[in-house]
Amino acid sequence: MKISIYQVDAFAAKVFEGNPAAVCPLGHWLDDELLQKIAAANNLSETAFIVPGENNGEQGIELRWFTPKGEVDLCGHATLASAHVLYQHLGFNEPEIRFKSRSGELRVTKVSQGYCLDFPASASRDTPPPMALLAGLTITPTAVLAGTDYLVVLSNEEEVKNLTPDYAAWYNLDLRGVIVTAPGNEVDFVSRCFYPKYRVNEDPVTGSAHCQLAPYWQARLNRKVLTAKQLSERTGQLTCELKGDRVLLTGGAADYMAGEINL
Known part of the structure; x- marks a missing residue:
């Protein structure tokens, strides 16, 4: 059996920027164990699998995302990459x-x-920070909130850029991961995102995290359209817009590779 595979840099203007995602179009769903093995072999933060729905996708295309460690409920950059492959x-x-x-x-x-992604917004609430979260930070935050991820607010962009987390301390946190954010020097806000429990210590550009970041910064800055930059080594930029209980995330994509998986 041969499966087509594409590797796309999402939230990127050119290759080697943004967040790389693998996209595997399938004619039908394969066994979950096999999907997980493919994602582990790809060793990217996400592998997306897409299956056409009724009328060759006119009634919706089924989409699932796998990290090297497990399936996740939402992934922005691999959704953008999947749309790029389709178009x-x-x-x-x-x-x-x-x-x-x-x-x-x-x-x-x-x-x-x-590409513009229409995603559900994710609310955050103030929370007492777990000891493990503070142990992994090595810096005192100005605020900690909880939602899909822990949202850690720092004072400025330099603190976010210079942070060196202890990933081992965060491996057993109860939430999905940790977002660290602060006001940006040239954009509205900056961030970095960490998911040790999914074998992704630092994710280059995390669309789903901005579903939580955008409502927080919209309330703080009183602005519906926000510019954002994720300060990973690869970096990536995107625009966020709040529309009710939805977030519109816009960014570019670049092809890196196309090939076949032989099974």
């Missing part, structure tokens, strides 16, 4: 892609800046 390589020509996922329907449109 650029698989002949999809509808104005909007509707993905069916574990997080409900996700919509993606092609825009001048790349």
Whole structure:
């Protein structure tokens, strides 16, 4: 059996920027164990698998995401990469892609800046920081909130950039991961994202984290459209817009590789 595979740099203007994701189009769903083995072999933060729905996808395309360690409920950069593969390589020509996922329907449109993702917003609440979270930080935060991830607020961009976390301390945290954020020097806010329990110590550019970041910074800055930069080694930039209980995330994509998996 041969499976097509594409590797796309998402939230990127060119290759070697943004967050690399693998995308595997399938004719039907394979066994979950096999999907997990493929994701582990790819060893990227996410591998997306897409299966056409009824009428060759007109009624929605099924989408699932796997880290090297397990399946996740939502992934922004691999959704953007999947939309890029559909539009650029698989002949999809509808104005909007509707993905069916574990997080409900996700919509993606092609825009001048790349692709616009329509995702559910994620709320945060103030929380007493767990000792393990503080142990991994090595710096005192100005605030800690909890949502899908722990949201750790620091004073400035330099503190975010210079942070050297203790990943081992965060391995058994109860939430998905840790987002560290602060006001940006040239953008509205900056961040870094860490997911040790999924074997992704630092994720280069995390679309789903911005579903939590955007509502926080919108409330703090009183601005619906926000510019953001993730300060990983690869870096990546995106625009976030709040629309009710949804977040619109916009960014570009670049092809890195196309090939086949032999099973």
